[in-house]
Amino acid sequence: MLTLDATLVLLVLTAGISIYAWSNHELLESWIMRPYVMRRQNEWYRLLTSGFLHANWMHLIFNMLAFYSFGKAVQNIFVELGGVTVGLLQFLALYLGGIVFSDLPTYFRHRNDPDYRSLGASGGVAAVIFAGIMFNPVAPKGQGIIIFPIPFPIQPFIFGFLYLAYSYYQGRRSGDNINHDAHFYGALYGVILTLAFYPEAATYFWQQIQTYLF
Numbered sequence: 001m002l003t004l005d006a007t008l009v010l011l012v013l014t015a016g017i018s019i020y021a022w023s024n025h026e027l028l029e030s031w032i033m034r035p036y037v038m039r040r041q042n043e044w045y046r047l048l049t050s051g052f053l054h055a056n057w058m059h060l061i062f063n064m065l066a067f068y069s070f071g072k073a074v075q076n077i078f079v080e081l082g083g084v085t086v087g088l089l090q091f092l093a094l095y096l097g098g099i100v101f102s103d104l105p106t107y108f109r110h111r112n113d114p115d116y117r118s119l120g121a122s123g124g125v126a127a128v129i130f131a132g133i134m135f136n137p138v139a140p141k142g143q144g145i146i147i148f149p150i151p152f153p154i155q156p157f158i159f160g161f162l163y164l165a166y167s168y169y170q171g172r173r174s175g176d177n178i179n180h181d182a183h184f185y186g187a188l189y190g191v192i193l194t195l196a197f198y199p200e201a202a203t204y205f206w207q208q209i210q211t212y213l214f
Contacts, residue, residue, distance in 0.1 A: 006088050007071035010095060011064050014121055018054040028053060033103055033118040035111040047107070051099030053119040067125045070132040071095070077135050081198060090197050094190060098127025102186035106179055118179045123186030126163075130190035133160045134201045138212045157209055163187060 021028040033050035037043060054060035074094070079087030102123025110116040137157035139145075144153030154162075167184035194201055 004088060005072075005075075006091050007068060007075050010071075011068055014052050014054075015060060015064060017052040018060050021053050031119075033106065035107040035109075035116060036114040038107065039111045047100045047103045048096065050103065050119045051096075051121045051124055054121070055119060059120060063121050063125050067095075067121065067128060070125075070129045073136070074128050074131045078197070094127050094131055094193055095124040097193065098124035098186045098189050101189040102126065102182040102184075105181045105185055109181070118182070120179070120182070122179065123182040123189070126183050126186030127190030127193070130160060130187040131194040133157060134191060134194045134205050136208075137205050138208045155212065157205075160187070 021031065031046060031049035031053055033046050034043075038046050054063065071091075075087070075091045078090045078094075081087065082090055099121060100123075103118070106118055110118075133156045137160070138155055139153065142153070144155050145159045146153050164184060164187055167180045167187070170180040
């Protein structure tokens, strides 16, 4: 039986909308995350639609490569554990919910700032990445996640802790134009939702780390 490849569909949809929006300023302005406008015009749909927009090619390619790299594995795990329909619905809740949930702290932080704008699927991508880490925290010897400029792969669970710490720290500094809060809260959402769907993932996660460390 053929199974819908939700990862590929979301990737193509996001890429298509992002590219189209670069030449359609009206669409970009009506979909981008603008807390000040959302609060006054009740345009809450922007919490989701902003996740289908990206600033440029580099932003789009980086997010979609990360999403596809982890998304296929997480989608397959959800389908295997929950069945095709439930698994796909869970995967959509993970990715789309990650986009929305990760934008909520940004909304409250910038709701009185008329100049603030944010876009990108980083919250949903982070949610998918951390769901993948929950199921596969330890990579085989010689494999792992590559982070530039570190010249060697690191274990997924180590990457996860570093990612959360870095995103939280940078989010408090607000020293650049990257929405680090979306990364942090998207990752947190991914862990929480995965455990809500499959509580046994916590035991599996800990057992793999114990085996690796001891």
